[in-house]
Amino acid sequence: MAAENGGFSFASGAAKGRNGLPMIHTEKKKAEEICHDDSSLPVKAQTLDELHSLQKKKSAPTTPIKAAHADEDRHKQQLQSISASLASLTRETGPNVVKGDPARTTAETPRLSAAASHQQQHRHFAAPNLNMSDSGLKFTHILYNLSPAELYEQAIKYEKGSFITASGALATLSGAKTGRSPRDKRVVKDETTADDLWWGKGSPNIEMDEHTFMVNRERAVDYLCSLEKVFVNDQFLNWDPENRIKVRIVSARAYHSLFMHNMCIRPSPEELENFGEPDFTIYNAGQFPCNRYTHYMTSSTSIDLNLARREMVILGTQYAGEMKKGLFSVMHYLMPKRQILSLHSGSNMGKDGDVALFFGLSGTGKTTLSTDNNRYLIGDDEHCWSENGVSNIEGGCYAKCIDLSREKEPDIWNAIKFGAVVENVVFDEHTRDVDYSDKSVTENTRAAYPIEFIPNAKIPCVGPHPKNVILLACDAFGVLPPVSKLSLPQTMYHFISGYTALVAGTEDGIKEPTATFSACFGAAFIMLHPTKYAAMLADKMQKHGATGWLVNTGWSGGSYGSGSRIKLAYTRKIIDAIHSGELLKANYTKTEVFGLEIPTEIEGVPSEILDPANTWSEKEAHKETLVKLGGLFKKNFEGFLNHKIGADNKLTEEILAAGPNF
Ligand SMILES: Nc1ncnc2c1ncn2[C@@H]1O[C@H](COP(=O)(O)OP(=O)(O)O)[C@@H](O)[C@H]1O
Numbered sequence: 148m149a150a151e152n153g154g155f156s157f158a159s160g161a162a163k164g165r166n167g168l169p170m171i172h173t174e175k176k177k178a179e180e181i182c183h184d185d186s187s188l189p190v191k192a193q194t195l196d197e198l199h200s201l202q203k204k205k206s207a208p209t210t211p212i213k214a215a216h217a218d219e220d221r222h223k224q225q226l227q228s229i230s231a232s233l234a235s236l237t238r239e240t241g242p243n244v245v246k247g248d249p250a251r252t253t254a255e256t257p258r259l260s261a262a263a264s265h266q267q268q269h270r271h272f273a274a275p276n277l278n279m280s281d282s283g284l285k286f287t288h289i290l291y292n293l294s295p296a297e298l299y300e301q302a303i304k305y306e307k308g309s310f311i312t313a314s315g316a317l318a319t320l321s322g323a324k325t326g327r328s329p330r331d332k333r334v335v336k337d338e339t340t341a342d343d344l345w346w347g348k349g350s351p352n353i354e355m356d357e358h359t360f361m362v363n364r365e366r367a368v369d370y371l372c373s374l375e376k377v378f379v380n381d382q383f384l385n386w387d388p389e390n391r392i393k394v395r396i397v398s399a400r401a402y403h404s405l406f407m408h409n410m411c412i413r414p415s416p417e418e419l420e421n422f423g424e425p426d427f428t429i430y431n432a433g434q435f436p437c438n439r440y441t442h443y444m445t446s447s448t449s450i451d452l453n454l455a456r457r458e459m460v461i462l463g464t465q466y467a468g469e470m471k472k473g474l475f476s477v478m479h480y481l482m483p484k485r486q487i488l489s490l491h492s493g494s495n496m497g498k499d500g501d502v503a504l505f506f507g508l509s510g511t512g513k514t515t516l517s518t519d520n521n522r523y524l525i526g527d528d529e530h531c532w533s534e535n536g537v538s539n540i541e542g543g544c545y546a547k548c549i550d551l552s553r554e555k556e557p558d559i560w561n562a563i564k565f566g567a568v569v570e571n572v573v574f575d576e577h578t579r580d581v582d583y584s585d586k587s588v589t590e591n592t593r594a595a596y597p598i599e600f601i602p603n604a605k606i607p608c609v610g611p612h613p614k615n616v617i618l619l620a621c622d623a624f625g626v627l628p629p630v631s632k633l634s635l636p637q638t639m640y641h642f643i644s645g646y647t648a649l650v651a652g653t654e655d656g657i658k659e660p661t662a663t664f665s666a667c668f669g670a671a672f673i674m675l676h677p678t679k680y681a682a683m684l685a686d687k688m689q690k691h692g693a694t695g696w697l698v699n700t701g702w703s704g705g706s707y708g709s710g711s712r713i714k715l716a717y718t719r720k721i722i723d724a725i726h727s728g729e730l731l732k733a734n735y736t737k738t739e740v741f742g743l744e745i746p747t748e749i750e751g752v753p754s755e756i757l758d759p760a761n762t763w764s765e766k767e768a769h770k771e772t773l774v775k776l777g778g779l780f781k782k783n784f785e786g787f788l789n790h791k792i793g794a795d796n797k798l799t800e801e802i803l804a805a806g807p808n809f
């Protein structure tokens with residue numbers, strides 16, 4: 148019994164202790180059997196600080212030890228470059244920058260002697276100019292290209308509204324803005340851009356002058372330098388190695404840094420060491436408003452693009468999509484200059500190397516339909532089409548997650564795991580399970596994840612010339628056919644029109660669908676006149692023999708209210724038939740008004756839904772709605788009548804003739 152009780156026993160008749168109580172007698176059978184809490188060896192540390200310092204191993208250097216000198220120089224250059232990025236241009240000084248988290252000083256600095264750690268802390272770059280403000284008297288700590296794990300820790304410690312969801316994603320709030328603010332976008336109009344860019348009616352480019360840009364830039368930089376720490380991401384855009392762009396993103400939130408880590412192309416450690424100077428820099432001071440007394444400012448939000456300086460300033464909005472789509476605008480300027488077409492489209496590739504592009508406005512299905520279990524994902528939103536084929540601009544995807552279901556969209560569901568950022572979603576306060584149907588914060592809930600999170604991503608994200616160009620429209624009027632085959636002029640007509648119709652505010656009763664026309668399926672992001680992109684697309688499609696298709700992912704059997712949205716499963720069958728080449732061989736009939744070629748049969752899709760005229764119970768209402776939509780198309784296209792497309796006027800005339808006729 149004594150031995151059973153862990154070696155302790157109250158031996159009867161044992162010797163009495165000093166106070167007369169019986170002494171606890173420990174039976175010592177062998178020397179090794181001394182009592183321990185556990186059986187492992189003692190920890191190799193003398194103090195708690197030392198113990199904590201053992202926890203973290205220094206990341207292995209990618210350059211050999213012998214190059215320590217070069218390493219030191221590169222480190223200094225890097226800090227100089229970051230300080231220069233953050234320089235106040237009126238005071239002509241950059242801040243004193245130092246790498247690392249200000250909260251983690253000596254005690255947590257891994258495996259460094261006190262002397263070495265002291266040295267490390269002061270290996271900063273001090274600005275040579277002493278004409279400085281208070282912010283020049285302190286160090287600005289730079290959290291440079293942190294890993295997702297480090298960014299999670301930063302977010303959870305310092306950003307209210309950061310939580311880990313049950314699947315391991317980082318849930319965050321984007322603040323007052325839960326979508327982009329296109330009316331607050333400004334572009335510097337100078338001698339060059341005045342001629343190059345698309346200005347005026349219908350254009351997304353609202354002008355500002357160079358001086359006002361500098362006022363906002365100074366405001367953003369002063370705000371960022373007043374902080375204890377800022378995040379700096381050095382990354383790439385465009386998987387085409389010949390046309391890769393180096394971007395630097397300076398931001399104040401771990402959320403923004405992780406978002407861009409996911410959305411841009413992540414450099415390897417070697418690429419990061421040799422990064423040098425960025426081609427383009429974003430200053431994201433989104434928590435801080437712009438000054439509304441500033442010329443050109445019409446709200447507290449301003450997203451300012453200066454192509455000459457290769458800089459963008461963000462004030463007054465924390466919606467992360469501004470950075471992603473802001474850089475996309477930059478690519479819409481830089482790439483066409485190199486005869487490369489930039490596209491607001493998703494893209495995927497079949498086992499036989501057949502590539503498809505999916506154009507469409509927000510919510511029409513680019514992300515959903517390019518993420519296809521039977522095909523390789525090249526990208527979900529932004530691409531380039533060059534002489535070499537297609538390349539994704541980004542390193543990640545940004546999926547809408549309202550009503551996301553595991554059954555219908557398993558790949559996107561599974562990508563929302565550790566490392567992914569979910570914006571503005573609602574979750575159970577205890578289990579942290581996300582309720583994707585909850586619109587309490589916004590309907591525009593989003594998930595941003597690296598493209599490798601999709602199991603059949605095509606890495607590197609490039610592919611050959613497209614075989615199919617699919618134009619997606621979510622037609623809430625319910626009159627466009629689920630699929631039509633387009634001639635080249637028809638493809639151009641619909642590309643320039645950029646139609647979709649969504650239903651605003653679904654809560655208070657039935658609302659009329661509103662038609663949206665957005666040239667090139669992305670007027671908010673294009674920099675040149677739409678016909679410039681259209682001419683390039685026509686040229687490339689002709690040269691590479693690509694077929695155009697119009698796919699309605701919206702309503703069938705009536706408009707919003709009486710009909711219903713086409714089942715995703717049917718749309719997927721339609722898309723499958725396009726990819727396989729089956730649909731090209733189908734029999735076609737022509738529709739009224741739009742003159743669209745529609746197939747009579749598709750495997751897996753009920754034939755009666757292929758012609759919307761069949762699905763409406765009231766034939767009169769169908770015709771009326773069809774003519775109404777045709778009229779809206781005609782009215783929209785009036786704005787393009789005076790623009791010549793291509794070398795001669797022949798294509799322009801053909802395109803006009805390819806629109807609705809009634
Ligand atoms: N028939 C359909 N085709 C495509 N998407 C559909 C369909 N029916 C419903 N949806 C839903 O519509 C949304 C499309 O959004 P998404 O793919 O993110 O668009 P985009 O990437 O073009 O902004 C998704 O939430 C998807 O589940």
Ligand SMILES: C=C(OP(=O)(O)O)C(=O)O
Nearest residue numbers: 327468508509510528545
């Ligand atoms: C990121 C966006 O794009 P999309 O909705 O096309 O995915 C956006 O419009 O903010």
Ligand SMILES: [Ca+2]
Nearest residue numbers: 520558602603
């Ligand atoms: Ca898959």
Ligand SMILES: [Mn+2]
Nearest residue numbers: 513514528545
């Ligand atoms: Mn998308």
